[in-house]
Amino acid sequence: xxxxxxxxxxxxxxxxxxxxxxxxxxxxxxxxxxxxxxxxxxxxxxxxxxxxxxxxxxxxxxxxxxxxxxxxxxxxxxxxxxxxxxxxxxxxxxxxxxxxxxxxxxxxxxxxxxxxxxxxxxxxxxxxxxxxxxxxxxxxxxxxxxxxxxxxxxxxxxxxxxxxxxxxxxxxxxxxxxxxxxxxxxxxxxxxxxxxxxxxxxxxxxxxxxxxxxxxxxxxxxxxxxxxxxxxxxxxxxxxxxxxxxxxxxxxxxxxxxxxxxxxxxxxxxxxxxxxxxxxxxxxxxxxxxxxxxxxxxxxxxxxxxxxxxxxxxxxxxxxxxxxxxxxxxxxxxxxxxxxxxxxxxxxxxxxxxxxxxxxxxxxxxxxxxxxxxxxx
Amino acid sequence: xxxxxxxxxxxxxxxxxxxxxxxxxxxxxxxxxxxxxxxxxxxxxxxxxxxxxxxxxxxxxxxxxxxxxxxxxxxxxxxxxxxxxxxxxxxxxxxxxxxxxxxxxxxxxxxxxxxxxxxxxxxxxxxxxxxxxxxxxxxxxxxxxxxxxxxxxxxxxxxxxxxxxxxxxxxxxxxxxxxxxxxxxxxxxxxxxxxxxxxxxxxxxxxxxxxxxxxxxxxxxxxxxxxxxxxxxxxxxxxxxxxxxxxxxxxxxxxxxx
Ligand SMILES: Cc1cc2nc3c(=O)[nH]c(=O)nc-3n(C[C@H](O)[C@H](O)[C@H](O)COP(=O)(O)OP(=O)(O)OC[C@H]3O[C@@H](n4cnc5c(N)ncnc54)[C@H](O)[C@@H]3O)c2cc1C
Numbered sequence: 001x002x003x004x005x006x007x008x009x010x011x012x013x014x015x016x017x018x019x020x021x022x023x024x025x026x027x028x029x030x031x032x033x034x035x036x037x038x039x040x041x042x043x044x045x046x047x048x049x050x051x052x053x054x055x056x057x058x059x060x061x062x063x064x065x066x067x068x069x070x071x072x073x074x075x076x077x078x079x080x081x082x083x084x085x086x087x088x089x090x091x092x093x094x095x096x097x098x099x100x101x102x103x104x105x106x107x108x109x110x111x112x113x114x115x116x117x118x119x120x121x122x123x124x125x126x127x128x129x130x131x132x133x134x135x136x137x138x139x140x141x142x143x144x145x146x147x148x149x150x151x152x153x154x155x156x157x158x159x160x161x162x163x164x165x166x167x168x169x170x171x172x173x174x175x176x177x178x179x180x181x182x183x184x185x186x187x188x189x190x191x192x193x194x195x196x197x198x199x200x201x202x203x204x205x206x207x208x209x210x211x212x213x214x215x216x217x218x219x220x221x222x223x224x225x226x227x228x229x230x231x232x233x234x235x236x237x238x239x240x241x242x243x244x245x246x247x248x249x250x251x252x253x254x255x256x257x258x259x260x261x262x263x264x265x266x267x268x269x270x271x272x273x274x275x276x277x278x279x280x281x282x283x284x285x286x287x288x289x290x291x292x293x294x295x296x297x298x299x300x301x302x303x304x305x306x307x308x309x310x311x312x313x314x315x316x317x318x319x320x321x322x323x324x325x326x327x328x329x330x331x332x333x334x335x336x337x338x339x340x341x342x343x344x345x346x347x348x349x350x351x352x353x354x355x356x357x358x359x360x361x362x363x364x365x366x367x368x369x370x371x372x373x374x375x376x377x
Numbered sequence: 378x379x380x381x382x383x384x385x386x387x388x389x390x391x392x393x394x395x396x397x398x399x400x401x402x403x404x405x406x407x408x409x410x411x412x413x414x415x416x417x418x419x420x421x422x423x424x425x426x427x428x429x430x431x432x433x434x435x436x437x438x439x440x441x442x443x444x445x446x447x448x449x450x451x452x453x454x455x456x457x458x459x460x461x462x463x464x465x466x467x468x469x470x471x472x473x474x475x476x477x478x479x480x481x482x483x484x485x486x487x488x489x490x491x492x493x494x495x496x497x498x499x500x501x502x503x504x505x506x507x508x509x510x511x512x513x514x515x516x517x518x519x520x521x522x523x524x525x526x527x528x529x530x531x532x533x534x535x536x537x538x539x540x541x542x543x544x545x546x547x548x549x550x551x552x553x554x555x556x557x558x559x560x561x562x563x564x565x566x567x568x569x570x571x572x573x574x575x576x577x578x579x580x581x582x583x584x585x586x587x588x589x590x591x592x593x594x595x596x597x598x599x600x601x602x603x604x605x606x607x608x609x610x611x612x613x614x615x616x617x618x619x620x621x622x623x624x625x626x627x628x629x630x631x632x633x634x635x
């Protein structure tokens with residue numbers, strides 16, 4: 001197994017870090033979405049890393065994408081903005097690219113890769129969270145297409161998105177059948193609810209999205225009719241990988257901040273890093289980063305081989321999120337009262353991190369999945 | 378029309394003291410400005426830009442970056458025998474490389490490098506190529522296929538000069554921040570071939586270059602740390618204003634301050 005990065009990958013990584021540091025770390029946008037930053041990211045070419053060149057993408061491997069997005073998390077202090085980009089790329093644009101019919105690809109991909117259209121995914125409902133398949137949203141078929149009714153909750157990018165991948169019940173049999181649709185914001189009957197205030201990730205706006213007799217042309221079925229459940233598992237696989245890859249980079253950034261702090265802050269006449277209780281916390285951060293990276297390489301390899309990584313991405317999501325939160329929590333302790341203030345960024349990092357044990361399927365649900373999948377191994 | 382830009386790769390810590398930049402080697406900031414000027418010309422005139430650099434194996438990325446920034450071709454003079462070259466040898470190797478490239482209209486150099494600080498390569502190269510050279514160039518004002526008009530700045534005056542082509546101009550300033558290039562440009566640049574020439578390709582004896590022929594050696598380059606004397610002005614705003622006004626008027630009495 002070769003763990004060395006190619007010169008190309010190294011250059012992509014470095015250029016990404018330099019680009020982000022020069023353009024994306026504007027404090028005024030830590031808590032609100034910036035269309036200008038979005039535009040810059042699109043021009044830089046980050047949106048289409050794995051998308052084919054015919055749609056304006058770079059056609060790079062999943063490993064290269066992982067390396068770039070780890071670097072993204074490392075350099076970009078605006079975790080909410082990172083979330084905007086990942087929602088757009090991996091659970092919207094990417095699904096159209098991999099599972100969409102030619103018509104959908106031709107219609108949407110160029111516009112999404114160039115950043116002219118922003119994507120989002122809509123699965124969750126008020127009464128269907130972890131139990132996503134109990135969803136109520138339904139799409140009734142007629143000659144020309146489908147009539148969609150229902151409310152989707154906690155939709156990241158909701159207030160700014162132009163294109164939604166929406167999952168809805170299309171057959172009420174037992175078990176019921178689900179279909180995925182590509183729905184434009186401009187379609188009649190789409191209403192965006194007001195922005196939902198959150199604890200963190202505030203540069204990524206969230207809202208409810210309401211579909212009231214929304215008419216969807218039949219060409220806008222994503223994947224196969226009644227095969228939405230399968231597509232949902234694919235979508236979550238991508239989400240559990242690429243939305244958590246940047247968190248490894250964030251952990252690295254926080255670890256570096258902590259190392260610097262414990263080497264300079266003195267109490268009782270010694271640097272606080274000389275206390276094992278603190279140095280061990282940093283050692284644990286390093287272990288978590290390394291272990292997460294190993295798993296990242298494995299999943300990227302599986303994906304580049306065209307294989308599924310259902311259990312692996314569940315393990316990855318669980319491991320990275322628990323350690324990401326722990327890293328932020330420990331950083332707060334290491335920084336003491338300074339970490340608790342608004343001036344040091346640590347409190348924001350922790351607020352941003354906490355959501356990751358919930359989105360993409362809660363960590364409890366990941367354990368259920370991992371345990372269930374044991375019987376398949 | 379063809380512009381050749383001479384570029385040197387220098388270690389990044391000589392340019393970015395706080396190591397914010399990610400690469401081991403970066404484009405010498407003086408040459409980056411030279412390249413930027415060539416790109417500015419290309420934005421308005423039909424021309425091609427060739428970058429040429431003499432350097433070891435590890436500088437390939439710098440040439441890729443030149444291509445990504447807008448250079449059309451990159452030539453890499455790379456041979457162990459070139460190691461330790463001083464300005465005399467560097468100008469010799471570069472002149473051989475440039476002659477092998479063929480016809481050109483303008484050569485652009487930066488004034489100096491941050492690792493050598495000698496500032497001799499531009500003029501030396503012009504001498505070897507037997508073309509006119511203008512140093513201290515601030516700006517290229519006009520560019521035609523017969524001549525260019527440049528603005529040259531000195532401490533107390535500036536000159537506007539017209540010079541017949543082919544010629545060599547040396548830019549006096551430097552540019553620290555390299556524009557980040559898009560990933561697409563970077564990918565295209567990575568796919569382009571970088572022409573690599575050794576001493577054999579340039580048809581000269583190995584013992585004619587490198588340390589063996591160098592007449593000078595830069596033993597060390599250390600940045601000079603200029604620490605300016607500062608004074609902390611304390612007190613309320615009114616008191617501070619009084620002190621500042623005294624300082625400006627040269628009436629400040631340090632002994633009685635406080
Ligand atoms: C920041 C953020 C962004 C989001 N973005 C999107 C988006 O873009 N699109 C979208 O569709 N959704 C999105 N969501 C919603 C997210 O997918 C859901 O919040 C998640 O699936 C959990 O559902 P729930 O919040 O309703 O919790 P519930 O399902 O009500 O769970 C509550 C608690 O019960 C536990 N629990 C429930 N069932 C079980 C079980 N069987 N075994 C063990 N424990 C169980 C859970 O683990 C959790 O601790 C987002 C959520 C957040 C926080």
